[in-house]
Amino acid sequence: MSGLWNDFLVSHFFVKHFDCLGKHPMVVAPMSAEIFGRNIEVGDYLHLISSKDNPVRLTTWSGKGMDGKITVGSYCLMSPGTTITAADSIHIGDNCMFAAGCYIADSDWHGIYNRLRPFRCTKPIVLKDNVWIGHGAKVCKGVTIGENSVVAAGSVVVKDVPDNVVVGGNPAKVIKTINPKRRMLKRQRLFERGEFYAQNQKALDRYVLSGNTWWDWLRSMVFPTRQD
Numbered sequence: 001m002s003g004l005w006n007d008f009l010v011s012h013f014f015v016k017h018f019d020c021l022g023k024h025p026m027v028v029a030p031m032s033a034e035i036f037g038r039n040i041e042v043g044d045y046l047h048l049i050s051s052k053d054n055p056v057r058l059t060t061w062s063g064k065g066m067d068g069k070i071t072v073g074s075y076c077l078m079s080p081g082t083t084i085t086a087a088d089s090i091h092i093g094d095n096c097m098f099a100a101g102c103y104i105a106d107s108d109w110h111g112i113y114n115r116l117r118p119f120r121c122t123k124p125i126v127l128k129d130n131v132w133i134g135h136g137a138k139v140c141k142g143v144t145i146g147e148n149s150v151v152a153a154g155s156v157v158v159k160d161v162p163d164n165v166v167v168g169g170n171p172a173k174v175i176k177t178i179n180p181k182r183r184m185l186k187r188q189r190l191f192e193r194g195e196f197y198a199q200n201q202k203a204l205d206r207y208v209l210s211g212n213t214w215w216d217w218l219r220s221m222v223f224p225t226r227q228d
Contacts, residue, residue, distance in 0.1 A: 018042060021046070022043040024191075026048070029049075040058055041071050048078045050080060071092065073095070076094070088123065090124070102139075104139040106141045108141060126145070134153035143161070146165070152175070
C-alpha cells in the first residue's frame, strides 16, 4: 500500500474512531484495526501495527453502570493482536510498548455468582511511563504497573507491579530488577526530530515499495513466484 493512500486512510477514517488522536500517528493497515466505543484518547506519535488476520483492538463499553475510557500517552507502540478493553478506565503512560497478542482488560465481565451481567467486576488499570508488555501477556483488572517495568511474555498480571522490575509467570512475580540509575533509551528518542523521522520513514517506504506496481500485483495473483 502506498504511503499516500495509507495516510489518506488514517486521516479520513482511522482518526474518526478516537475522541482525540495526537500528531503524526504511524499506522500499518489502518482499516484492519478495530476501534469501538467512545472515550478513547491517544497521544502523539502512536505507532500501531495491525493486520487483517491479527488486528489491534481498542474497545470501550458503555451502558448501565459502565462508561469505559482508554487513555494512551505519546510515543507508544502497539503490535499486531494487541487488545485493550475498558468498562471503567485504562490509563497508559508515555513510551509504553505492547508486543503481539497481549491483552489488557479492566473487567472480569461476569461475577462468580451473578453470571448474567457485569456487576462490580471492574477496577481501573494504570500502566505508568515506559512499561513494556511482552508477547501474549495479560494484565487483569485493578492492576498498576510501575514505571520502566517489563511484563515477560505469556505472563498473567493480577497484582500491582512496582517500578523498575521484570515480572513473569502466572501469576506474575518479580524475577529481576532494573537499575533506575542506568541510562535508558526510550521510544521518545526516535521522535526528538519528529518531522525528520516521519520524512525518513516515508522515504524508506517509497524505496521498499518502489517495485510494487499494479501490474506486479496482478501477475502475483495469477502467476506467483517464490520471490512474491
